[in-house]
Amino acid sequence: MKRTTEFLRHSVEREDRPDGSILLRSTYPLSPVVERTGDWLHQWAGEAPDRVFLAERSGAGWREESYAGILEKVRAIGAALLARGMGANTPILIMSGNGVDHGILALAAQYVGVPVVPVAEQYSLIHGAHGRLREAINLIKPKMAYVVDADQYGEALNLEDLASVEIVASRPGSRNVTAFADLLKGDGSVDVDSAFAAVTPDTVGKILMTSGSTSSPKGVLTTHRMMCVNQAQLADSMPFLRKRPPVIVDWLPWNHVFGGSHNFNMMLANGGSLYIDDGKPVKGLFERTVENLSLKTGTLVFNVPLGFGMLLKALEADADLRQRFFEDLDLIFYAGASLPQEVWSGFERMAMEVKGEVPLMTSSWGLTETAPSALMQQEPAPHSGIVGVPVSGVTVKLLPDADMRCEVRVKGPNVMPGYLNDPEKTAAAFDEEGFFITGDAMLFLDPADANKGMRFDGRISEDFKLQSGTWVRAAQLKLDMLSRLAPLAADLIITGADRNQIGVMIFPNVAELTREGFDLNDDDGAFRCKLLQGEIHRRLSARAREISGSSTLVSRAIVLSQPASMPEGEMTAKGNLNIRKVLARREALLERLYTDDDPAVVTL
Secondary structure, three states, X not given: OOOOOOOOXXXXXXEEOOOOOEXXXXXXXXXXXXXXHHHHHHHHHHHOOOOEEEEEEEOOEEEEEEHHHHXXXXXXXXXXXXXXOOOOOOOEEEOOXXXXXXXXXXXXXXXXXXXXXXXXXXXXXXXXXXXXXXXXXXXXXXXXXXXXXXXXXXXXXXXXXXXXXXXXXXXXXXXXXXXXXXXXXXXXXXXXXXXXXXXXXXXXXXXXXXXXXXXXXXXXXXXXXXXXXXXXXXXXXXXXXXXXXXXXXXXXOOOOHHHHHHHHHHHHHOOOEEEXXXXXXXXXXXXXXXXXXXXXXXXXXXXXXXXXXXXXXXXXXXXXXXXXXXXXXXXXXXXXXXXXXXXXXXXXXXXXXXXOXXXXXXXXXXXXXXXXXXXXXXXXXXXXXXXXXXXXXXXXXXXXXXXXXXXXXXXXXXXXXXXXXXXXXXXXXXXXXXXXXXXXXXXXXOOOOHHHOEEEEEEHHHOEEOOOOOEEOHHXXXXXXHHHHOOOEEEEEEEOOOOOOEEEEEEEOHHHHHHOOOOOOEEOOEEOOHHHHHHXXXXXXXXXXXXXXXXXXXXXXXXXXXXXXXXXXXXXXXOOEOHHHHHHHOHHHHHHHOOOOOOOEEEO
């Protein structure tokens, strides 16, 4: 298959140690690293002052801000923050989603040594999710909070927890808050240059809240070193980033490390342009994404598997958009879960039809604590699901079990120094050699050749044993079941810990089921739709004929009538299920799942 996008061949050094652990390192050296994010801004404001850095939709077109213009605004806002006495111990809480003013404020704070803490906008906009917002406020104790629209965020701004916090809004509306425009006036009484010079690689640039899918959210101290090193590692892994300025049209939220550190900083580090997509891969908002792509396409595209599935359908239906989407594309990058192979193959086919070659289609692996990328598939992959090899400067420690399933630990300059105000969890996060304990598992594609890369194999904490003592690898089984039950299931939970059978609790894709003509009737939290139950039974039975062994046999299912609740902590801002919360809150339904005569339960 023809490919012209430049890529880096894997070159890994493997060390098998006497204790059974395995160390993996890239043989490529880490490129020079800038000291702070403001260095990138100065570089591109000097080399390409008029180039667009950030843009957002405005009317029928875009509001575009250049590198030189943003540097000027960053220095003005930095002066305003310093004049207020702000510094390393006075974080700024950012309550709104992606936006040009959000990006400028974050860069200004980092420029003068003030940490920013972006949180999911849902925590402010959904009444029942204010508990999560309060958790963040009480942990970080901000001196300032930013929203794009004070009236829109009014209910959250009325929280007692924010009573002593200065509120800044781009659109103050009817509320008595500080206008973002006032910060842009700056303050001539402070020395911005000295403050910028005092920012070091160890200065905390942002504090990112973990999703809370396995425990209470923690504040990850993210230093300038972490962010700057990781961009050098990414450019080492993808040499084409340094050859021409990248362009993206991107919706991924900046309160997450993938959107806010990986993608945002990739544009800044390489003199690229970030056009903010105000759509999302959900019904009613994805149409906005298509509209935005009709106005602007990029050289790189990032998305989650669900988003790529929706995008593939949109491209199939629009020949003009398909042509413009692929004609200048260097990279298709997915994250968050494995990309379904049929979606992967669809993009390959379409790229060949449009331009006769396939861009680099790839993924990586990492966490908020690793800034994020620690492993990356640098060279073209034969199929979806491969996360590659260590990036430059990172050492990965693998602890294999008898089946060569490896627990993953990481050491490198892109790894966090710790969690905010939590020395106990910080200490517990590292092993005796200083490796960060990720809790994730990997498998070698080829145990005899580390250069073939690795694939993600779930969270160690999600695995469980049946009563028989058989281990169930829940994460991989979940992916298989989601594929088998598509499009009936929006999400699901694998059950069976300390029981004699594996079950599945299904959150249905209600819109899809309604379109398919299923008449859903709920009863005590579970759907009792004979047609739907019959279809699930058919699919479970077909699967059972294809597999062997109790560790993968799913023999019972129940369809839940109530969606996962963010206010109750069942769902994180990323859209991930908090499995422990769901099982605890729906304990009665879990018991019903293991009752043979319940009419809501499907059994083999």
